[in-house]
Amino acid sequence: MKQTRFLGTENYVASDELMNAVNIAIALEKPLLIKGEPGTGKTMLAQAIGRALNKKLVIWNIKSTTKAQDGLYVYDVVQRLYDSQFGNEGVDNIQKYITLGKLGEAFCSKEQVVLLIDEVDKADLEFPNDLLWELDKMEFYIPETKETVQAETRPIVIITSNAEKELPDAFLRRCIFHYIEFPGQELMEEIIKVHFDNLENKLLQEVLDAFYWIRQIPQIQKKPSTSEIIDWIQALIIGGIDIDRIKEEIPFSGVLLKKNEDVDVLQTNIGRAR
Template identity: 55%
Template sequence: MQFTGTSDYVATEDLTIAVNAAIALERPLLVKGEPGTGKTELARQVASALGLRMIEWNVKSTTKAQQGLYEYDAVSRLRDSQLGDERVRDVRNYIKKGKLWEAFEADEKVVLLIDEIDKADIEFPNDLLQELDRMEFFVYETGETIRARHRPIVIITSNNEKELPDAFLRRCFFHYISFPDAQTMERIVRVHFPDIKPTLLRAALTRFYELRETPGLKKKPSTSEALDWLKLLMADDLDAEDLRAEPGAALPRLHGALLKNEQDVHLFERLAFMARRPRA
């Protein structure tokens, strides 16, 4: 079972090696990188390339590890017992299966995505150590042990917003998705926009990387934002001359697709103003 990328996703050699190493080791693949560098999409493409179903667990700041296993609704059971409902005789009627349970009981191998694990409380990863390592967990309400029928391919993403526990890291195969260089970015763009004008693509990427490298930028634009920007440039039928006509430090055309906070917009406005000032 080897992942080599897909026609819709440009996977670098080091990324494909990481995915296949995690599969061979049967360990979770922990993928870090800037937001918008394709970490979540990687899981979808791995599932697509290997012909597997994907189960997605989107982690939020309020998410608890137990929710990935199951949730027991004791309040509803108490209410139903007061109403004389026959459902109370079977506790299973009040257990909601989580994403890990769903992945473990699947009749076939699946890809399990635990997305943005760093959003949750710091104890969240530690609370999943044994379950992900042993591929089983105990249901106290029913007295049964749920074991994985087929060990899922687990892909965990993190935006690096907080450090993850060492004990958790030891159980993962780690890969950091570096921001793509211009050559790789061009390949990515051509996957999404095969009909883009070559001159527009080169001029836009030159402008994009100039913007990313501007000192003092609070939030550098990501790959997904670059694709949004190029889509708008193509929709307006702009060409390379439209981009080159701008002063080097001025705000780029349709900059709202690239700059996402007022500090960065003001930074470029100041740079543009300074560029226009006559020299003494």
């Protein structure tokens, strides 16, 4: 039976609040804006929605240099000029020099796709505003060919942000918003069990206790995330670390912490705890 509501997947554990936000955004046909600290599964959410609903995923990775136009289409005027100079055929066919961007690709899909606009806040401040019409009306105009590209089936749009910049109010009004809270210990245990089938319970509990103790140290600048605890467990298993040493020594702390200052803070707190 075809799934029409997002209920998470075997590999993606979602809270009830997150699943509700996804399904409301789909029902209202509005973009879902997802915020949350790094490592909370924002990007993976779009992948999970695609798998759960059996829909193709189109990913538009945003960079500091990305312009809204890049997502619509690119007109290769240089190649057309080159072809005209060498007398190549088809120069009058402008369509030949038009390449759709990720937004254009999603609009032109015969079937509904999941469109991920990843890390929208990396671009300049005008970027979100430049997409207002296209996200609202699900269409854009190509003046070179005098053609309007309109979505045949409205894509499911997921937009992620790391809150590096404030997004414009006009953009926010058009989105459903959800902040992914960092998983509590109970939910984190579920997430870990997805990645490790037969993890010893004592090891799991020691890892969780140590991990959340580190996260609550106020001086830690970049707190370890979900991806780091998964990697850390793998490192502990590969290293054959004695379970009783985990909280006492925090072996392989460089897997969890990525700043020299944070490693120093951790060592200081380990010393105090002893």
